[in-house]
Each structure stands twice: as C-alpha cells, then as structure tokens.
Amino acid sequence: xxxxxxxxxxxxxxxxxxxxxxxxxxxxxxxxxxxxxxxxxxxxxxxxxxxxxxxxxxxxxxxxxxxxxxxxxxxxxxxxxxxxxxxxxxxxxxxxxxxxxxxxxxxxxxxxxxxxxxxxxxxxxxxxxxxxxxxxxxxxxxxxxxxxxxxxxxxxxxxxxxxxxxxxxxxxxxxxxxxxxxxxxxxxxxxxxxxxxxxxxxxxxxxxxxxxxxxxxxxxxxxxxxxxxxxxxxxxxxxxxxxxxxxxxxxxxxxxxxxxxxxxxxxxxxxxxxxxxxxxxxxxxxxxxxxxxxxxxxxx
Numbered sequence: 628x629x630x631x632x633x634x635x636x637x638x639x640x641x642x643x644x645x646x647x648x649x650x651x652x653x654x655x656x657x658x659x660x661x662x663x664x665x666x667x668x669x670x671x672x673x674x675x676x677x678x679x680x681x682x683x684x685x686x687x688x689x690x691x692x693x694x695x696x697x698x699x700x701x702x703x704x705x706x707x708x709x710x711x712x713x714x715x716x717x718x719x720x721x722x723x724x725x726x727x728x729x730x731x732x733x734x735x736x737x738x739x740x741x742x743x744x745x746x747x748x749x750x751x752x753x754x755x756x757x758x759x760x761x762x763x764x765x766x767x768x769x770x771x772x773x774x775x776x777x778x779x780x781x782x783x784x785x786x787x788x789x790x791x792x793x794x795x796x797x798x799x800x801x802x803x804x805x806x807x808x809x810x811x812x813x814x815x816x817x818x819x820x821x822x823x824x825x826x827x828x829x830x831x832x833x834x835x836x837x838x839x840x841x842x843x844x845x846x847x848x849x850x851x852x853x854x855x856x857x858x859x860x861x862x863x864x865x866x867x868x869x870x871x872x873x874x875x876x877x878x879x880x881x882x883x884x885x886x887x888x889x890x891x892x893x894x895x896x897x898x899x900x901x902x903x904x905x906x907x908x909x910x911x912x913x914x915x916x917x918x919x920x921x922x923x924x925x926x927x
Contacts, residue, residue: 668755669898672878672907673915675751679711679791680913682718683875694875697793697824706739707731710789711876712752719749737762744788754790754880754907756897762786772895774921775809780891784880791909792879793824800872804924805886814921815884820873822911870911874918881906882920893925 687694695714698704706729707713713731725731729743744761766782773779784790798804800820808815877883882904883893896904898917905919 665899669900669907669917671755672881672898673917675754676791676876676878676907676909677913677915678751679715679876680909680915682715683909684913685718686715694793694824697795699795700789700792704734705732706735706743710743711791711793712748712789716749719751721747721749740788744786748789752789752791753787754878756878756880756894757787757790758783758880759785760787762788766893769895772892774892777809779886780889781895782891782893784894790878790880791876793876794821794874795823795825797821797823798924802924805884805921808886808921810921814919815886816922817924818918818922819908819910822870822873822875824875871914873911874908874923875911875913876909877918877923878907883923883925884920885925892920895920 683694696708697711698708700709712719725747729735729739729747735743741761762785765785767785769781769783771778772781798817798821800817802817803815804817805815878898880894881898882895883906885891885893894904898905898907900917903919905917906923907915908918908923909915
C-alpha cells in the first residue's frame with residue numbers, strides 16, 4: 628500500500644499569521660528607520676558644511692584674511708556674488724574650468740543655473756535635504772504650521788542647487804527677531820551673532836564693493852540700525868567679537884524662523900534633532916554646529 632504524503636504548503640491561517648507579524652515589525656521599525664535616516668542626513672549636511680568651512684579658511688589664508696563679496700542669492704548682480712560655490716570653485720577639487728556659456732562675472736538666467744547645478748556644481752554644496760531636481764533656488768508656499776497657539780506661513784526650499792548661504796544682513800547675538808515667541812525665550816532670539824559678506828554700513832550694501840575686491844571678514848561688521856539698537860540695550864543684549872561665537876554661513880534647506888518682517892518659517896521640521904527642527908551653521912573660525920530653527924533668524 629502506497630504511503631500518502633502530507634502537503635508541506637502553508638495553510639491560509641499560517642500565511643495570515645506571518646503577514647501580520649511582518650506588518651507589526653514594520654510598524655515598530657519604520658519610525659526608528661525614519662529617525663535614523665534623518666540623523667544620517669543631518670550628519671552628511673554637517674560634513675558638507677565642514678568641508679566648505681575649511682575651504683573658507685584656505686581662501687582667507689590666500690587673500691589676506693578676506694572672504695568673497697557675496698550678495699543676495701535671489702537677485703545676484705553676477706553669478707559669483709550669488710552662489711558661494713563659484714568663488715570657492717578652485718578649492719573644491721574641480722578639475723575643469725567653467726565653460727564659456729557660464730561666465731562667473733555675468734548674471735545667469737534659469738537655463739544657465741540649471742546647467743551649472745546639473746553638471747558643474749560640486750556635490751557637497753548640495754544638502755541631502757534638498758528637494759526636487761536641479762533648478763534655480765526657490766521658496767514654495769507650503770501652507771501654514773502651528774507654533775504653540777500661533778499660525779505661521781511655511782515655505783520650503785525647492786531645487787538641488789547651491790544649498791549653503793552666507794549672511795547678507797547682520798544680526799547680533801540675542802537679537803529679537805520674534806520677541807513674543809509662543810515657546811518663550813530663548814526661542815525667537817538669535818543664539819549667536821553673525822558675520823556678513825558684504826560692506827556693512829554702506830547706503831547700498833548690495834553694490835558697495837566691486838566683485839573683484841574681497842571683503843574683510845570683520846567680527847564687528849553690522850549696519851547702523853543694529854549699532855543703534857545695541858547701544859539702546861547695553862545690559863540685556865551683547866555682541867561678541869569672537870568669530871568662534873558668530874555664524875558665517877548656514878544651510879538654506881534647514882529650518883529657519885524669519886517671522887519678522889515676513890511672518891514665515893522656512894522648511895519647518897527640517898534637519899530635526901531631539902524633536903526640534905534646525906539648520907547647520909559654519910562659524911567664523913570654521914567649526915560647524917546645529918542651531919534650533921527658533922533661535923536663528925534668516926539674514927538674506
């Protein structure tokens with residue numbers, strides 16, 4: 628009499644049990660994986676910023692302690708005064724010169740910016756949090772967010788372009804860019820002062836210097852309005868001269884709170900650490916740190 632073989636296939640009940648277990652494991656692991664991926668991006672952004680900070684130091688050593696003249700990246704007079712990667716290009720390991728259709732001394736249209744972003748921009752100038760395809764850097768309205776009991780407009784940075792920006796407008800340490808922050812101090816006050824990359828104090832700082840004249844990296848550079856404000860608050864607020872306590876550039880894809888005068892937050896929740904959004908900054912002495920978004924006010 629032939630032996631009857633039993634089937635080795637899974638029963639429907641067994642399959643459902645296995646699927647349920649996998650679903651539970653995924654539900655448990657996904658938040659941890661998402662958090663780990665976020666932290667990896669924060670670390671990579673810091674590594675990018677550190678590399679740029681070292682290039683900044685080399686540039687200063689070769690230019691009598693000066694930095695390039697930089698202007699508002701959204702309305703640049705020329706390409707090399709809008710994108711930090713261009714005056715630093717020779718220090719970035721780039722082997723080929725920019726082609727003739729990308730002249731650094733001219734303003735670039737959108738097509739030129741796209742070509743530069745796709746083919747000529749060193750990868751470490753692009754933050755891992757950058758969204759979308761290469762394109763001219765833009766802010767896109769992303770609705771509103773609730774901060775405490777206060778509603779604020781939220782904008783996000785779009786485009787894989789040069790992510791790291793210099794400070795155009797000076798802000799001293801403890802400057803109240805949002806003095807009535809619903810979370811209370813130190814939120815809404817600059818944690819550090821900054822150093823600017825243009826001729827502060829000029830009637831028109833955007834055209835104060837020629838493009839070929841580097842700007843002295845001064846710990847005291849700030850506009851007269853800030854000087855007047857500081858002198859009217861001599862005890863409560865201070866402005867340090869140490870470049871190790873003043874930010875020189877920041878990642879524009881991080882969370883930045885510029886509630887006044889624009890009443891908005893940029894990239895809310897980006898570069899999150901310990902449950903708070905923030906951004907990567909490079910200080911005047913080239914060291915790198917992270918600053919909570921509610922303690923750094925946008926400057927350009």
